Amino acid sequence: DAGVTQSPTHLIKTRGQQVTLRCSPKSGHDTVSWYQQALGQGPQFIFQYYEEEERQRGNFPDRFSGHQFPNYSSELNVNALLLGDSALYLCASSLVGGGLGNYGYTFGSGTRLTVV
């Protein structure tokens, strides 16, 4: 049973460019959340997608956008990259309504984005 798959694992981009990160959720999960983790810090919630719509959003600018496809996979897009966008981007999948508030998150290993 495959867990959460993220691609690519590493990426180097130049300031001002655009980037797309991809996530395939765990089999049976229907919800995908994205987190940004800067070096030495805890992950920060970017947004969550359910039924192909953005359900909730954290404190991130509009340069960060996403999409969820009918097969529940998701993309995170970041436009006009800044040096400060360098971070580990984590995807987590879960099942809406799964078990008494235990959302049963499964995290991927992340995509490490470096902006130069």
Place this chain on the structure above:
Amino acid sequence: GIQVEQSPPDLILQEGANSTLRCNFSDSVNNLQWFHQNPWGQLINLFYIPSGTKQNGRLSATTVATERYSLLYISSSQTTDSGVYFCAGPDYKLSFGAGTTVTVRA
């Protein structure tokens, strides 16, 4: 938003030692979780513990919801326990603490 404080920030242990990690929340948390991040970056869910005590092998966790804190206990630590431990809540929009970096030396 909710504030999450973890202590200590760093912990160095000799193999076989026991330790306690603490997590304080600024507000009530209904869905407190503990995670372990391995050196490759993957977050592994250790406990879902909104209240009470749970045990899983050498790890156990206790949450006192009324006092807004949770404790993670590591007993007989092993080198494979090294990594960063995070607590998070309050619901599906997880707020993480800054983590406790644990280094277990052989």
